[in-house]
Amino acid sequence: MSRTSPTRSPRRTSIADLLKSPTADSTVEITGWVRNKRVSKNIAFLEVNDGSRLANLQLVFPAAGPLGTEAAAAVDKGAAIRATGKLVASKGKGQAWEVLAESVKVVGACPDDYPLQTKRHGMEYLRTVAHLRPRTRTFQATFRVRNALAAAIHRFYQDRGFLWVHTPIIAASDAEGGGDLFKVTDLKGQDFFGTPSFLTVSGQLNVEPFASAYTDVYTFGPTFRAENSHTARHAAEFWMIEPEIAFADLEDVMDLAEDFVREITNEVHERCAEDMEFFDKWVEKGVLGRVAETVNKPFARMTYTEAIETLGKSGKSFEHPTSWGDPLQTEHERWLAEEFVKGPVFVTDYPTDQKAFYMRLSDDGRTVAATDLLVPRLGEIIGGSQREERLDVLDKELDRRGMERAPYWWYLELRRFGSTPHGGFGLGFERMLMYLTGVANIRDSIPYPRTPGQAGF
Ligand code: 4AD
Numbered sequence: 001m002s003r004t005s006p007t008r009s010p011r012r013t014s015i016a017d018l019l020k021s022p023t024a025d026s027t028v029e030i031t032g033w034v035r036n037k038r039v040s041k042n043i044a045f046l047e048v049n050d051g052s053r054l055a056n057l058q059l060v061f062p063a064a065g066p067l068g069t070e071a072a073a074a075v076d077k078g079a080a081i082r083a084t085g086k087l088v089a090s091k092g093k094g095q096a097w098e099v100l101a102e103s104v105k106v107v108g109a110c111p112d113d114y115p116l117q118t119k120r121h122g123m124e125y126l127r128t129v130a131h132l133r134p135r136t137r138t139f140q141a142t143f144r145v146r147n148a149l150a151a152a153i154h155r156f157y158q159d160r161g162f163l164w165v166h167t168p169i170i171a172a173s174d175a176e177g178g179g180d181l182f183k184v185t186d187l188k189g190q191d192f193f194g195t196p197s198f199l200t201v202s203g204q205l206n207v208e209p210f211a212s213a214y215t216d217v218y219t220f221g222p223t224f225r226a227e228n229s230h231t232a233r234h235a236a237e238f239w240m241i242e243p244e245i246a247f248a249d250l251e252d253v254m255d256l257a258e259d260f261v262r263e264i265t266n267e268v269h270e271r272c273a274e275d276m277e278f279f280d281k282w283v284e285k286g287v288l289g290r291v292a293e294t295v296n297k298p299f300a301r302m303t304y305t306e307a308i309e310t311l312g313k314s315g316k317s318f319e320h321p322t323s324w325g326d327p328l329q330t331e332h333e334r335w336l337a338e339e340f341v342k343g344p345v346f347v348t349d350y351p352t353d354q355k356a357f358y359m360r361l362s363d364d365g366r367t368v369a370a371t372d373l374l375v376p377r378l379g380e381i382i383g384g385s386q387r388e389e390r391l392d393v394l395d396k397e398l399d400r401r402g403m404e405r406a407p408y409w410w411y412l413e414l415r416r417f418g419s420t421p422h423g424g425f426g427l428g429f430e431r432m433l434m435y436l437t438g439v440a441n442i443r444d445s446i447p448y449p450r451t452p453g454q455a456g457f
């Protein structure tokens with residue numbers, strides 16, 4: 001199958017396509033929304049954006065041209081327009097090309113009470129207009145990078161022959177054992193499926209059977225957690241990528257995670273250069289270079305026990321205790337990544353009681369073959385492990401935790417029929433996006449955030 005360069009529609013040219021291979025003096029037809037307007041007596045400018053890239057295209061209305069400055073004055077900020085004109089090298093600063101307007105049609109007018117009329121708004125205000133915020137530069141850049149990141153993720157696994165498995169949204173068990181579940185019932189509150197069911201917290205349990213058949217698999221989809229965490233890094237609905245590999249140990253899992261984070265970062269940096277420069281300049285100064293540099297060095301690896309010792313010797317006074325057995329809090333995770341390692345770090349071999357039932361018990365009897373990947377600014381972005389492949393050990397662990405066996409019968413059966421050492425991890429998609437862009441609040445990394453007490457739109 002041969003593919004010519006695809007255009008989005010024969011009846012308009014996207015601004016990105018237009019500026020990719022500009023031809024001087026060609027007549028062009030563009031569509032978009034007016035971002036800015038400047039009108040003086042002799043000349044007027046409308047800056048138009050269609051979302052295809054960060055930069056606006058400038059329409060120029062010389063008083064002497066076929067369309068005068070009055071035509072521009074009649075078009076409001078925010079209006080949807082369709083315009084034709086001649087593409088010419090720009091005389092002004094800030095853009096290489098501009099369009100001398102020949103016709104402008106207002107497709108959708110935009111009155112004065114348009115909320116984005118004034119120039120700069122805070123992120124909190126913009127959350128209250130989630131239907132309009134995609135028209136701002138910051139959000140446009142964010143969701144373009146989000147799109148590129150998703151594509152890079154699929155490309156990474158597809159290139160390596162991993163099978164994408166569409167695990168269900170409605171789950172019959174609590175995969176993480178954390179109890180942060182949303183229950184699914186019909187409108188009368190009845191169990192529709194005959195057994196209690198929930199929105200999934202992770203696709204992992206459902207994807208493991210596929211790793212036992214296809215060897216290398218992954219899920220990529222939305223997950224739901226009813227954690228009442230009011231932080232900038234927790235959402236009740238978020239997306240997760242969960243690869244699962246058979247015939248593999250924790251080392252293999254970390255090697256995969258490291259390649260994965262590095263490659264998707266590099267691909268996004270390359271594909272979204274214009275947007276990344278924007279984040280680097282306006283959202284988190286220097287984020288581009290810092291992430292590029294640290295991600296391209298080998299990631300540090302240390303055990304939980306070493307992490308606890310290091311925190312103890314740090315001389316820092318943390319809010320939470322750092323004795324063996326205490327969970328690593330975000331302040332500890334950030335210190336390890338930001339100050340100690342100055343880059344991404346895998347922490348491994350956590351105490352059994354801090355982690356989920358399915359993780360492989362180590363010979364010391366008190367830790368499991370788990371790993372979290374911690375990065376500067378955020379702390380944990382990946383959680384993973386080698387899984388317990390030994391039926392008797394897993395059986396005992398369920399008992400020890402007092403867990404009901406019924407929902408897991410099939411999961412246990414996998415350990416009887418051709419069980420292999422295997423493992424995987426989950427990357428929080430929004431957290432990865434925040435890491436790349438410097439966007440500080442998870443609410444601003446997802447089109448319509450769902451957090452405790454908030455689900456408008
Ligand atoms: O560490 P978690 O809970 O691991 C799992 O769910 C495993 N089943 C993954 C696996 O081994 N297949 O979650 C994985 C990642 C976290 O590191 C974090 O980045 C993200 O998911 N995450 C959240 N992101 C946003 N909001 C929340 N409430 C999140 N909870 C977890």
Ligand code: MG
Binds near residue numbers: 382
């Ligand atoms: Mg975790």
